[in-house]
Amino acid sequence: SHFFHNLTSLGIGYFTVDCRNERHFVDWEWLCRLPAVAETAHFRHVRTERPLDILMDGRRGTSLIRKPSKGTAGEERTQ
DSSP states (O other): OHHHHHHHHTTOOOOOOOTTSTTOOOOHHHHHHSOEEEEOSSOEEEOOSSOOEEEEETTTTEEEEEOEEEOGGGOEEEO
């Protein structure tokens, strides 16, 4: 499709999640707890207080999205 052609030709990374693989998952409970910036019947836009770390290796086909969390004494750490 043109959509995937545009993604790959522009070097934009995208994620797929295989729900049959236990190593692939989305923390839906965490996402649902975030306040919605905008919401429709088919779309929910949320915003985190701190940036997410998104790590992607397109050559190996591996990736990781780390959600932010608060550490001790006000320090930031990621999960």
